[in-house]
Amino acid sequence: MEQSVSIGSMFKYVFRTVLNKRWLLVINVLALLVITGLQFIMPQFTQFIIDRIIPDKNINHLIISVVLMLVTAFLLGLFNYFSTYYMGVMSQNSVTTLREDLFKHILKMDSAYFESSKTGDLMVRLTNDINNLQSLISANMLSIIGNMFTFVGVLVFITIVNWKMALAVSVTFPIMFLIYRVFRTRIRTAFRNARASQAQMSNQMQNTLTQIQLIKSFTNEQKESENFNQKAEQNRDYMIQATQNQALFSPLIDFVNYFGTAIILLLGSYFVIKGQLLVGQMVAYISYVAMLQSPIRSFTQLLNQVQQSLISYGRIVEIIGVEPEIVDAPNAKPFPQLENQVSLEDVSFTYSSDMLDKKKVESALKHVSFDIPYGKTTALVGHSGSGKTTITKLMSRFYDLDSGDIKFDDISIKDIQLHSLRSNIAIVSQDVEIIDGTIRDNIRYGAETADDERIMEVAKMANIDEYIQSLPKQLDTQVGERGIKLSGGQKQRISIARALLKDAQIVILDEATAALDNESEKSIQHALDKLLIERTSLVIAHRLSTIHNADNIVVMDDGQVVESGTHDQLIKANGAYRKLYDAQFE
Structure with missing residues (x-):
């Protein structure tokens, strides 16, 4: 404008x-x-x-x-x-x-x-x-x-x-x-x-x-x-x-x-x-x-x-004078009740060096296609910079595709209301965002009407309830700016509790345990398992041991899908996944 x-x-x-x-x-x-x-x-x-x-x-x-x-x-x-x-x-x-x-x-x-x-x-x-x-x-x-x-x-x-x-x-x-x-x-x-x-x-x-x-x-x-x-x-x-x-x-x-x-x-x-x-x-x-x-x-x-x-x-x-480009289409619909799958169809995307001059400098995804079946866990693996996190941003429509489409039960992402789309996707990443407030404020962020009983219910599922109850002020405990009073594991559990409270249809885990030690990872993994029960989920994993049981594993390299299948199938195929796996466990 x-x-x-x-x-x-x-x-x-x-x-x-x-x-x-x-x-x-x-x-x-x-x-x-x-x-x-x-x-x-x-x-x-x-x-x-x-x-x-x-x-x-x-x-x-x-x-x-x-x-x-x-x-x-x-x-x-x-x-x-x-x-x-x-x-x-x-x-x-x-x-x-x-x-x-x-x-x-x-x-x-x-x-x-x-x-x-x-x-x-x-x-x-x-x-x-x-x-x-x-x-x-x-x-x-x-x-x-x-x-x-x-x-x-x-x-x-x-x-x-x-x-x-x-x-x-x-x-x-x-x-x-x-x-x-x-x-x-x-x-x-x-x-x-x-x-x-x-x-x-x-x-x-x-x-x-x-x-x-x-x-x-x-x-x-x-x-x-x-x-x-x-x-x-x-x-x-x-x-x-x-x-x-x-x-x-x-x-x-x-x-x-x-x-x-x-x-x-x-x-x-x-x-x-x-x-x-x-x-x-x-x-x-x-x-x-x-x-x-x-x-x-x-x-x-x-x-x-x-x-x-x-x-x-x-x-x-x-x-x-700058208007957002990612807006609702004139006849945008609410997010559907998923029954089939989320489909990425020939998706290509390139980041801009500057959103004002639109100069494209870095290709992030090239003709990516795969499905995320309803109620199943799909894992994304690959070297750093292969385009995994970019896919999660595109699914939440933080950016628009250059070409191709993402469909939710055959409804194009551009035909879905932005608020409804993002309300139905819960993201847990390794970079946990903590607001300066109480534990209660952080868990129910985006769900302000949730009562303490419901908050403690999801806190228990996220294995953070015992810690909260041990505090003198419990849910009223101040966490400090950027959660400075919390450990990395505690922040992550609060993030998981927040995602559980959101109760979204789709859950995205973006290397949610990558920054944790092995002991903390095991504890957090139990909470994540509860989060993923009967949900359509996309898991980005750096540690391949955490996605053995995924229903499907998509392997990416240089912005492209190079192979996909179950853990056993990919090990037998002796391809890119096997190289990643061997390099991690040798």
């Missing part, structure tokens, strides 16, 4: 969330209009007191005027409160919606997207970049509406009072815009570089913290610290560059404002001396010029905020 990065498209993207609650927008706009009117009235009290009340020496009128001025100031403060509060409510609602929508979009992306994306960079886009867009829905931003009325109204008013002074002070307006145009590109470039370096720094932190044991075991703390320092210092330099430009920009704008005030003091005093202007009128005139300068100052500052937001919006568009 192509989206242009422009200020117009950015405001459209952000304010679509505001329109979901139009009443908040209406309240804020009305409050700003009232505030504008009250601000316009305030200098009139000063002018009236100086030019009318003081010469007349009327104390009663003075008291009434001061009281009315205080009432106006109170109302101004009250409406400012409501404007600020409701603007905050509207802003928080909008930024939350934007973040939720972006996170949901990221979760829909294909597996290949995450393989070519940096986790830290995605986190920065979900947090900092979204936060930068929040400035577009702020009191300052919406005050532009009130400032426009203020600017036009005040300019007309001071022109009527004294057109010569109005013309003189107007000279400062184009100077302000010229300063903005000079600094706009500088500030935008600096913030773009700063945002990119911040993403690199976040990636470095994320990679370091998730690989801390590797770093410590190789005593590589110094090197990692130096890498982080380099990125942090680069980010500092870019931020200093942006700050330097901003630091120079603001004083220049302030100087132009003071220059405008000096013009009014010079000309106003001259006209007062000549009797062409009252003192109160000049004082009020200075107040109105300040009101005239304020919208311009705010506008230039907001333009800088817009530039920063535009950079963040561009980074967000890079995400929302």
